[in-house]
Amino acid sequence: MPAVSLDARLRQRLAALDAQGLRREMPEIRERQGVEYLLGRQRVVGFCSNDYLGLSQLVPSGTAPAGAASSRLICGDLDLHREAEQALAELAQQEDAVLFPSGFQLNVGVLASLMSPEDRVYSDELNHASMIDGLRLSRAPRTILPHLTPPPRDAPTGRGGIRWWVTESIFSMDGDGASQGALQNALDDGFCLYIDDAHGFGLHAGGQGWPQAHGVRPTLYIGTLSKALGCAGAFVAGSTTACDWIRTRARSFVFSTGTSPRVVESILEGLALLRGRAGDEARRRLRQNLEHLAKALRLPEVPIAPIVPIILGSNERAVAVATELLVRGWHVQAIRPPTVPLGAARLRLTLSATHEPEHIDGLVAALRDVLGSNHRELASSAPTP
Numbered sequence: 001m002p003a004v005s006l007d008a009r010l011r012q013r014l015a016a017l018d019a020q021g022l023r024r025e026m027p028e029i030r031e032r033q034g035v036e037y038l039l040g041r042q043r044v045v046g047f048c049s050n051d052y053l054g055l056s057q058l059v060p061s062g063t064a065p066a067g068a069a070s071s072r073l074i075c076g077d078l079d080l081h082r083e084a085e086q087a088l089a090e091l092a093q094q095e096d097a098v099l100f101p102s103g104f105q106l107n108v109g110v111l112a113s114l115m116s117p118e119d120r121v122y123s124d125e126l127n128h129a130s131m132i133d134g135l136r137l138s139r140a141p142r143t144i145l146p147h148l149t150p151p152p153r154d155a156p157t158g159r160g161g162i163r164w165w166v167t168e169s170i171f172s173m174d175g176d177g178a179s180q181g182a183l184q185n186a187l188d189d190g191f192c193l194y195i196d197d198a199h200g201f202g203l204h205a206g207g208q209g210w211p212q213a214h215g216v217r218p219t220l221y222i223g224t225l226s227k228a229l230g231c232a233g234a235f236v237a238g239s240t241t242a243c244d245w246i247r248t249r250a251r252s253f254v255f256s257t258g259t260s261p262r263v264v265e266s267i268l269e270g271l272a273l274l275r276g277r278a279g280d281e282a283r284r285r286l287r288q289n290l291e292h293l294a295k296a297l298r299l300p301e302v303p304i305a306p307i308v309p310i311i312l313g314s315n316e317r318a319v320a321v322a323t324e325l326l327v328r329g330w331h332v333q334a335i336r337p338p339t340v341p342l343g344a345a346r347l348r349l350t351l352s353a354t355h356e357p358e359h360i361d362g363l364v365a366a367l368r369d370v371l372g373s374n375h376r377e378l379a380s381s382a383p384t385p
């Protein structure tokens with residue numbers, strides 16, 4: 001018998017998290033129809049998914065088998081995987097692409113495989129947890145940059161001669177991002193640029209991501225297929241050599257079963273929509289919704305992405321405001337550390353093409369009701385480009 005039972009220890013730790021307002025629970029969702037669903041017993045309209053174009057509700061028509069049967073490197077590399085990778089590379093305007101079962105799995109494996117202790121890595125302080133974990137595994141020396149600050153132009157190069165800038169195009173919890181000029185300058189100065197475009201991919205003309213729409217060609221481009229495309233998985237796109245290396249050395253690719261063929265089939269169906277007229281129409285509706293929200297919240301400008309944070313500070317306040325909104329029928333999840341920095345708990349409003357103008361008006365009225373008359377938090381929440 002161990003001196004302390006595991007359950008006793010975990011109960012104690014969970015109680016400590018409870019006391020700090022940091023215990024997480026999974027909201028039980030039923031009968032989802034776009035942004036409307038049952039949460040527990042309550043019918044709500046959601047403003048917290050990443051289903052920006054409303055494509056997650058598609059029921060795939062395909063008949064592909066469920067499993068890839070092994071790692072792609074053993075006997076799990078199918079025509080569907082290759083077809084998807086070719087289409088994704090083309091969309092990303094890169095030579096090649098590698099598909100992963102999830103964005104988290106991708107960042108952990110790809111960053112760890114590419115960056116070595118001889119390199120020097122510059123990483124934004126608000127980068128996603130999967131990027132932080134991948135960089136830790138790489139053991140490359142890191143400089144953590146203040147949010148949205150580019151690395152200094154004369155930043156030292158590691159012994160291996162490579163300097164990396166690792167960043168998101170659109171930060172998932174803040175809805176902001178580094179400027180096109182700063183990213184291009186870094187490329188011109190010889191930095192290797194790793195851009196995670198999880199929240200930009202698919203939202204620009206023809207289904208492109210943020211860098212392609214802004215004329216930036218990163219060294220490695222990451223797109224997730226779980227947000228605007230509404231399915232699951234992610235891809236890294238870059239040179240043929242970089243992709244060959246990733247297929248050979250990224251441990252979360254090599255030692256993991258290939259993405260389910262059924263999922264890849266859905267990805268291909270989603271891609272056809274994303275690139276075509278349906279995608280254009282969904283992007284137009286999303287843009288309209290974003291303009292409507294900006295006006296209703298009296299933001300100084302239309303946000304650059306369908307993510308609008310309302311910073312509330314303490315965990316307790318964020319949870320209390322989210323609870324009050326829920327009582328009124330609006331589901332906006334409170335976001336707390338470690339997803340955001342300590343003292344920066346917030347509501348993260350996200351929009352979808354499937355929201356109706358009345359949904360937005362109703363949410364904003366409820367927010368004004370709950371936050372009181374001065375709306376200070378609303379005014380301070382507009383992300384700047």
Ligand SMILES: Cc1ncc(COP(=O)(O)O)c(C=O)c1O
Binds near residue numbers: 105107198232233
């Ligand atoms: C910037 C960023 N990268 C990676 C991921 C992980 O993607 P996935 O949900 O496909 O694991 C997310 C999603 O939360 C994200 O916001």
